[in-house]
Every structure is written in structure tokens, then in C-alpha cells.
Amino acid sequence: MIRVVIAEDQKMLLGAFSSLIAFETDIEVVGEAQDGQKAWELIVEKIPDVCILDIEMPHMTGLELARKIKEEQIPSKVMIVTTFSRVGYLQKAIDSDVTGYLLKDEPIDYLIDSIRKVAAGEKVVSRDLAATLFMKVENPLNDREIDVLRLVREGLTTSEITRRLFLTKGTVRNYLSSSIQKLQVESRQQAVNKANENGWLE
Template structure:
């Protein structure tokens, strides 16, 4: 008989979390030892219970799945990580791959795919949803300079041109130039659109 795989599920949608837990418990070689609706509790459970595998929603209250994954790696916990998401944003994919997660699945996959992924990951392999494979090989080169990224990060925080100039010790004219070049490179007509595009593509890290 196969070794029982101990699993923690962190998913903020109660209905989905309950369904995942119930279905995984039906598998002879799986046991859900903890479940929660937020990242902070998820990390606490993973630290205390050291499950074989954790299934993390990418967007959760208090701490995202990717932030939990980063802490697992930082603290050198032995738990393998599977991220589940409804989003196929390149920025998310890039961060997940940079964090070296073990699996990355879309939520609309059948439960059989998650079960297969858990078994595959438990054996030391990686698992990525087939629909997401193209995103892994379509990672575009970041066209923004480090200064343009700094300016857009401040736009994200809601700062005005004057505020950004003070924050970065630049003239207002220089800030406007950086914003203009960023918008041109990203094909947008506003600083806020440029910020959204850069964030989605993972170009403000």
C-alpha cells in the first residue's frame, strides 16, 4: 500500500475548500490534516504539522499563496507546494516559478488532475496544468529600466508626480519622462494602465 500523503489545504472559498477536502479524503493514499481560509493560518499549520504537501490558493486574505510559498522556502520547510488559481497571469506564473513551487494548477481542472498532481509531486516531480505550459515559454523580456520600475511602483502606491519626485530625489520633469517612456513601451495611454500592465507581467518585482 502507498504511503499516506498528509495534506494541508488553504483556500478562502469555503465551498471549494470543503469540496477539495472531502474529495481528497476519499483517496486511500491521502489525508487532509488541516484546512484554512487564509494564508497566515495556512503557514502556521504547515509549520506546526509539516505536511507532505500543501495546496495553496494564490489569492487569500492576510497572506497570498505565493507569500506562503516564499516563507516555506525561506524557512526550509520540507513541505511540497501546489498552487491553485483561477488566473493565468504571466506575473503570477513567473513568481511561482521563481519560488520553485512543485505544482501550479488552474482551479477549473477536474479533481482527478489535482489528485494526479499530488501523487506526482509527492514522488519529487513537478506538475503544471497543460493550459499554462505556453505561459512558461512566453515570458517576455522586461522592457522597463530599473528607474521606470521605481516610478511605476510609486504610481501603484498612489503617489502624485510631485510625491514621486520627492521619494526618488528626481525633478518632476524627469519623473514625467520616465512615465512617458514607460507608457510608450507598454502601449498604454495612462500611468495607471502602465502600472497594471507591468504588474500583470511581473515587471515591477
């Protein structure tokens, strides 16, 4: 029996996944969670064979969970299920030893088959994502530039960022300017958008 924990912040989708998997005689859902922290507690308690994780959840993302599972040497295999086909996300998933990376619009039969393959140690990537494996884009931003862009994404002003990061206004402006230059865009918002699309702000 393949034991599975599912983490998905959309209640309807979580219920649909569980209900459909329940029809399979060789797969059992041993836990469900709507946020990353609850998912982590379930994974530690149940030690499932496969963890099916949404990439964006409250408290802890699917990728953060995958890294935590790897760091704590929990033997569970990880499948990321997402609506996002961003190259950066996929690369981070690969770096975190994620075994499966599927788009949510895949047929349910494909998901079920993928659970079995992942449990058996195979790697599975949605067909529409296969090409992105050869499109790795290196993140040109340093840690401080990422910190500043994350706060811009949250809607903070330059003054608010200076207080949050204990930096001067000039330093914050320099980080924003270098980010804009590195990403070859024209504004801080465009820099946030481009970095976000590539999964560099996660």
C-alpha cells in the same frame, strides 16, 4: 499517507477541496486556512508533504508563501492552484521552486493525481499552461517603478504617492513616465494593467 495543507480564501472552494480529497485513502488534509498568515502557521506546525495554495490570499499570497517555504528550507512541496494563467505568475512560481501549478477549472481527478505526482517529486503544470513555459517575458521595470505602480493600483494620487514614498512630485512623474514608456502603453492605468497581468506587481 500524503499529508496536505490547503490554503484558499474562498470558504466554499476550500470546503469542496477538502471534502473531495477526504475520499482518497492515501491523502489526508491536516490543515485548512483562508489566508496566507494562517496557512504559514499551519505549514510550520504540521510540515505537510504538500501545500496547496491559492495564488491570491489576504496577508500573504501563495507565491509569497512559496518563497517563504523555500527560504526557511521547509521540505514541503508546493502546488499553486489559481484562476490566473498569467505568464508572470507562472514564471514567479517556477523561480520559487513551486512543484505544481494548476488552474482551478481542472477536473478533480487531475488535482488528486497531481497531488500524488508532486508528493513523489514530479513537476505538474496544467495542460493549458504548458505553452506559457516558453513565453517568458522579462520584467522591464525597476523596484521604484513597481512601488509607484502598486500605489497607483491602490488608487493613490500623485500627491499621496509622494507622501507615501517620500519622493518629490517630479520624481514620481518621472517613474510613471518611464514605466509607461517601458511598457509601451499610453497611460498610467494601462501601465498598471499590463504590469498586473504579467504578475510584476506581486
